[in-house]
Amino acid sequence: MNKLGYLIDMDGVIYRENHLIPGAVEFVDALRAMGVPYLFLTNNSAPTPEDLSVRLNHLGILGISPKHFYTSAMNTADFLVETHPGCTVFLIGEGGLQTALHDRRIANDGIRPSYVVVGEASASMERLAKAHECLERGARLLATNPDNWCPVGAERTRPGAGATAAFLEASSGRRAYYLGKPNGYMFHRARQRLHDLAHGPVDRVIMIGDTMETDIRGAVEAGLGSYLVLTGSTQMENLSDYVYQPTRVLQSVADLTSEILTGRPSDRLDSPVFGDSDVGPTRSGHRHQTDVLAFHKPRPRPAMTK
Secondary structure, eight states: OOOEEEEEEBBTTTTEETTEOTTHHHHHHHHHOOOOOOOEEEEEOOHHHHHHHHHHHHHHTTOOEEEHHHHHHHHHHHHHHSSTOEEEEEEEOOOHHHHHHTTTTTEEOOSOSSEEEESSSOHHHHHHHHHHHHTTTTOOOEEOOOOOOOOOOEEEEEEHHHHHHHHHHHHHHOOOOOOOEHHOOOOOOOOOOHHHHHHHOSSSEOOOOOOOOIIIHHHHHHHHEEEEESSSSSSSSGGOOOOSOEEESSSTTTTHHHHHSSSOOOTTTTTTOOOOOOOOOOSSSSSSSGGGGGTOOOOOOSOOOO
């Protein structure tokens, strides 16, 4: 019998702001009751797995171990250890990124680092200027994820790691490399962790997400199944804008609970959901650095004066 496992985005899938999405508790309880391997996967580099466990506990999903979370900060640390052992970094980021790098013994270096690493942060101009200087001395630019902005409420957003990296790209003329979703390395590492949680191979892996540009695109490119839920950032009418498509479209993760418990496919799974969907803030402009031509040749630094 083929073993099934889930990679699950958090914001827009399990909760929005400080409120659980209806049916999320029952969905997670079903996974745990049936022994289905699962891993929460987030582009947010600011929290640690322990932070996320506590947050879910406060929201009403109790007792989730930190081992069930994988963040873009952890993915960045894995990438650096695998590709450049012994490297050093100048960091623009918060506690989750600092902890992930420290846990992998990646040292901070404000003089001549191997990399400038950018995550979610309230970056001061002084810090940005220091990062710029490091890039001028030869450091490479690495971002934990490509998100230019992230929703934090029904009508509010915040700058993301992609926006800070784009600032440094513009000032230095260097191109950043973007980890996190939809980068295949994030999905490769997450799948490995899912195998570890399952104590053996997981034959079929499904990504559940609310964002076409990161969750669904990354799953498609990694050869995974993908379930789009309409409780987050993507609206039903937006699907025709994309060449790649999700395997299934769901109203929410609640549509999966019965199938997980009974093994019988839900009659909702293969049918688009009709009706209005409360999907949160919308705004014009590219949300992710991967939406633009992020892989062309490095652009020359603009002239200092006209």
